[in-house]
Amino acid sequence: MELPRIPLSSLPELDTLTGAFGSLVNPAQLKGGEDALVVVMVFVYDLLQSF
Amino acid sequence: MQPSGAAAPRGMSAALKAWCDTYCSITLQAELRSFSDGQPLPDLPQLSALFCPHASAADHLLSGLVTALAAGLRDEPDREVPLRHFLNDQLALLILLRSGSALLSVQAVQRRAIGLPVAGVFSPVETHEHVLAGCGQVIRLDRSEDGGAAVIGQTALDVYGGTVMACMGSRQATVITRVDQPLLMLRLQRAQPECEPAQLVDLHSGRVMQQAASNLADTRLELAAAVLGQMERRDAAPGLAAAALGLRSPAARWQALRAALALDSRAGFSALSAIAGGSEDPLAVPAQALQAQLLSAWPQLRERTACR
Numbered sequence: 001m002e003l004p005r006i007p008l009s010s011l012p013e014l015d016t017l018t019g020a021f022g023s024l025v026n027p028a029q030l031k032g033g034e035d036a037l038v039v040v041m042v043f044v045y046d047l048l049q050s051f
Numbered sequence: 052m053q054p055s056g057a058a059a060p061r062g063m064s065a066a067l068k069a070w071c072d073t074y075c076s077i078t079l080q081a082e083l084r085s086f087s088d089g090q091p092l093p094d095l096p097q098l099s100a101l102f103c104p105h106a107s108a109a110d111h112l113l114s115g116l117v118t119a120l121a122a123g124l125r126d127e128p129d130r131e132v133p134l135r136h137f138l139n140d141q142l143a144l145l146i147l148l149r150s151g152s153a154l155l156s157v158q159a160v161q162r163r164a165i166g167l168p169v170a171g172v173f174s175p176v177e178t179h180e181h182v183l184a185g186c187g188q189v190i191r192l193d194r195s196e197d198g199g200a201a202v203i204g205q206t207a208l209d210v211y212g213g214t215v216m217a218c219m220g221s222r223q224a225t226v227i228t229r230v231d232q233p234l235l236m237l238r239l240q241r242a243q244p245e246c247e248p249a250q251l252v253d254l255h256s257g258r259v260m261q262q263a264a265s266n267l268a269d270t271r272l273e274l275a276a277a278v279l280g281q282m283e284r285r286d287a288a289p290g291l292a293a294a295a296l297g298l299r300s301p302a303a304r305w306q307a308l309r310a311a312l313a314l315d316s317r318a319g320f321s322a323l324s325a326i327a328g329g330s331e332d333p334l335a336v337p338a339q340a341l342q343a344q345l346l347s348a349w350p351q352l353r354e355r356t357a358c359r
Contacts, residue, residue, distance in 0.1 A: 004349040008280055008313040012344075014337060018248050018302035019263035021270040024172060042135055043267055 063123030063130040070119035074112050075148060087151030087241055092179060101155075101237060102181045104213045109181050109237045113157060116147070152242035152266070160187075160227060160234040168226045171203065174249035174265050178218040178240045180225075185234035186211040192224045194252065201257030210234070221247050221265075242266050246300035269303040276303075280310035288315030292322035301333045308338075312345075320345065320352050 022040035082095040092099050100108040120132055135146040141161050148155040171192045186209070193204040207228070210216070218225055220243050227234070246269060248262040264270045272294055279287040288311050295308035308326065312319030323345070327338035346353055 003316045003351065006312050006316050006319070006345065006349075008309060011309040011312055012337070012341065014302060014305050016262070016302075018300070019261065020273070021264040021267050024249050024251055024261055024263035039267060041137075 061126045063120075063127050063133060066119040066123035066126070067133060070115050074115040080148065080150065083148055083150040083153050083155060086239070087153035089244070092239070098239070102179045102215055102239065104181070104215045109183055112147075113183065113235075113237070116157075154238075154240045156238050156240075158234075158236050158238060160185075160230050160236070162230045162233050165226075165228050165230070167228060168254060170251050170253050170260060171224045171226055172249055172251050173221045173224050175221045175243040175245050175247045176218075176240050176265070177220060177243060178216075178238065180216045180239075181237045182210050182212055182214040182216075183235045183237060184212050185230065185232040187230040187232070187234050188228050189216070189225045190228050191216075192226065192254070194222045194224075194257075201252060201259075203252065203254045203257055205254065221245075221250070246298070246303075248300060248302065264300060264302065269300045272299050272303040273306045276306045276310040280313055283314065285314050288318045292318040295319075295322045296325055305334060305337070308334075316349075316352060 076097065079097045082090075082098040086092060086095055086098060092102065097108075100106050101112065102109070123130065123132075132145070137144040141163065142158060144156055144158040146154060146156045168190060171194075173192075173194055189208050189210055191206045191208055193206070195202050195204070208214075208216075208225075216225060242265065247265060249265040250259045251261040252258065253260050264273070276291055276294070279291065291307045291311035291314065295304045295311055297304065297307075299307075304326075308319065308322055311322055320342075323338055323342055326332050326334050327342045329335050332338070
């Protein structure tokens with residue numbers, strides 16, 4: 001007897017969705033969001049450099 | 052070693068290296084590493100001196116930096132400053148030193164009236180700030196729970212050269228509301244070990260309007276789980292199942308669990324059962340519901356995972 005293949009789409013998400021790091025940028029705030037944006041930019045840059 | 056009589060190295064990189072050698076001592080860098088590892092700031096003499104309102108250490112560090120950058124730009128006028136930075140019409144930010152999750156940066160905020168905030172971002176990040184020049188006003192936000200609902204206390208503070216502020220984690224935040232004279236601030240931050248998300252909270256109602264991962268590692272795990280799942284990399288299932296049981300945020304662990312279940316139902320269901328049985332686990336309730344759902348659809352999962 002084989003174990004089932006469970007379709008990913010049939011597996012529920014959590015009730016509360018959490019965005020990716022850096023996606024919480026509130027234009028009214030100078031703090032927090034801007035730093036996250038810098039880190040995301042650096043992360044993407046580092047990824048591109050590694051290829 | 053510099054040969055005797057040879058000209059000293061010139062250019063931006065040499066100027067910046069000289070600044071780092073002179074002003075960012077090995078002790079300071081080691082203390083930043085200790086701060087990242089969780090040591091309290093008062094236990095780190097050189098680092099805490101930068102955030103002492105009456106000490107000149109921060110002025111000394113930054114005047115040395117400005118001198119070095121000016122010398123570098125004089126030698127190489129077209130050269131970009133080789134420090135990680137961000138610039139828009141309101142804010143300039145330079146990252147000076149980084150170790151683990153600890154970050155020492157300097158930021159300049161342009162003069163403007165921003166107005167009272169309607170929402171605040173609360174992140175599990177410890178932040179220390181030292182205003183070196185300029186003046187303005189910030190609102191300090193303190194978040195508490197009252198019968199399940201969040202209550203946000205607001206305190207207006209005038210800030211000027213010498214003001215030192217600290218925000219400890221996801222219960223406190225500060226928002227700049229007015230800048231009368233451009234603010235120059237030295238800032239030290241470290242991520243707290245808890246993997247709580249960063250949350251945007253409505254200050255009036257206390258309602259969470261939006262939330263996002265507060266660190267890159269959580270998002271990296273979610274992306275890896277999504278990519279490996281779509282690539283049908285069954286060999287990644289044990290690693291994803293282990294990640295689902297690991298120390299990352301509940302949201303990232305849940306995505307790893309979903310991918311593990313889809314790639315290899317044995318490894319995934321074993322992790323699911325462990326999570327469902329953990330009374331302290333924040334994912335226990337949704338895991339129990341999913342476990343019941345899967346067992347109802349595929350009863351053989353119980354037998355096969357039981358006889359491993």
